[in-house]
Amino acid sequence: xxxxxxxxxxxxxxxxxxxxxxxxxxxxxxxxxxxxxxxxxxxxxxxxxxxxxxxxxxxxxxxxxxxxxxxxxxxxxxxxxxxxxxxxxxxxxxxxxxxxxxxxxxxxxxxxxxxxxxxxxxxxxxxxxxxxxxxxxxxxxxxxxxxxxxxxxxxxxxxxxxxxxxxxxxxxxxxxxxxxxxxxxxxxxxxxxxxxxxxxxxxxxxxxxxxxxxxxxxxxxxxxxxxxxxxxxxxxxxxxxxxxxxxxxxxxxxxxxxxxxxxxxxxxxxxxxxxxxxxxxxxxxxxxxxxxxxxxxxxxxxxxxxxxxxxxxxxxxxxxxxxxxxxxxxx
Numbered sequence: 481x482x483x484x485x486x487x488x489x490x491x492x493x494x495x496x497x498x499x500x501x502x503x504x505x506x507x508x509x510x511x512x513x514x515x516x517x518x519x520x521x522x523x524x525x526x527x528x529x530x531x532x533x534x535x536x537x538x539x540x541x542x543x544x545x546x547x548x549x550x551x552x553x554x555x556x557x558x559x560x561x562x563x564x565x566x567x568x569x570x571x572x573x574x575x576x577x578x579x580x581x582x583x584x585x586x587x588x589x590x591x592x593x594x595x596x597x598x599x600x601x602x603x604x605x606x607x608x609x610x611x612x613x614x615x616x617x618x619x620x621x622x623x624x625x626x627x628x629x630x631x632x633x634x635x636x637x638x639x640x641x642x643x644x645x646x647x648x649x650x651x652x653x654x655x656x657x658x659x660x661x662x663x664x665x666x667x668x669x670x671x672x673x674x675x676x677x678x679x680x681x682x683x684x685x686x687x688x689x690x691x692x693x694x695x696x697x698x699x700x701x702x703x704x705x706x707x708x709x710x711x712x713x714x715x716x717x718x719x720x721x722x723x724x725x726x727x728x729x730x731x732x733x734x735x736x737x738x739x740x741x742x743x744x745x746x747x748x749x750x751x752x753x754x755x756x757x758x759x760x761x762x763x764x765x766x767x768x769x770x771x772x773x774x775x776x777x778x779x780x781x782x783x784x785x786x787x788x789x790x791x792x793x794x795x796x797x798x799x800x801x802x803x804x805x806x807x808x809x810x811x
Contacts, residue, residue: 517719523739526717575798576699585696590602607655616658681760694775720806766806
């Protein structure tokens with residue numbers, strides 16, 4: 481991981497156009513359903529209502545998004561909770577401060593052109609992931625281990641999370657793919673992949689991970705959360721407000737709010753993907769300690785993991801902001 485570089489400008493600088501604090505959020509798969517709560521918070525005007533202006537810094541993977549925060553290019557990263565284990569191990573004080581997803585929200589699929597009927601058949605295959613040390617990489621490893629394979633039994637190919645993913649599958653660059661929705665559901669509906677494993681629902685996640693785990697969260701440096709607590713609270717308010725809205729939103733509401741470019745040209749397929757994920761979204765933004773422990777236990781199963789490390793798991797997250805937002809919006 482790149483060394484930490486101090487940013488040359490103050491974080492959460494004041495937006496000169498609106499007079500509101502401006503915060504930069506780094507993320508991957510910007511238009512995916514993985515980040516639906518952020519999309520809703522933006523297009524429902526909840527960030528603006530909370531008094532902040534958000535700038536998005538898009539990347540092809542969660543690992544690259546995290547790297548931009550470490551280099552001072554962004555204030556906050558939206559991504560997998562598991563990134564915090566590596567950060568804490570390196571002595572970097574980062575915390576998750578609002579949870580957006582209750583499952584990893586990714587799937588593993590095999591190209592339909594191949595006569596593979598199980599994950600065990602992937603031995604020697606080229607498996608597409610967003611990048612190494614990203615959620616798609618870790619989750620693909622979990623499925624391999626569950627089915628008696630080791631990560632070194634496949635060749636991991638970094639394909640990112642944009643339209644190039646589909647091209648890589650179609651032109652034979654990869655034989656299988658681990659990615660978020662709606663692209664995985666879209667490929668499944670087009671009969672281009674057969675899904676061999678999914679961590680969309682609470683039940684499938686418990687089966688794979690041994691219990692409940694945190695999914696997508698907003699992560700930031702602990703000193704940022706202390707110095708810019710008003711900004712962190714505003715971000716959390718907007719996200720929890722969006723999660724509250726999502727609990728009662730109908731499919732028509734989703735289509736009216738989510739920009740058409742997120743639909744992959746097929747709104748019915750987009751809504752189908754959303755229906756599979758609906759229960760995976762957080763209810764109130766709070767992070768459960770037992771879920772963190774389960775995530776850590778699952779993470780230590782991975783080769784080259786931090787299994788021998790003694791991490792203070794309570795330092796990986798804070799519910800200070802989400803608890804206030806929950807009471808504010810009765811989430």
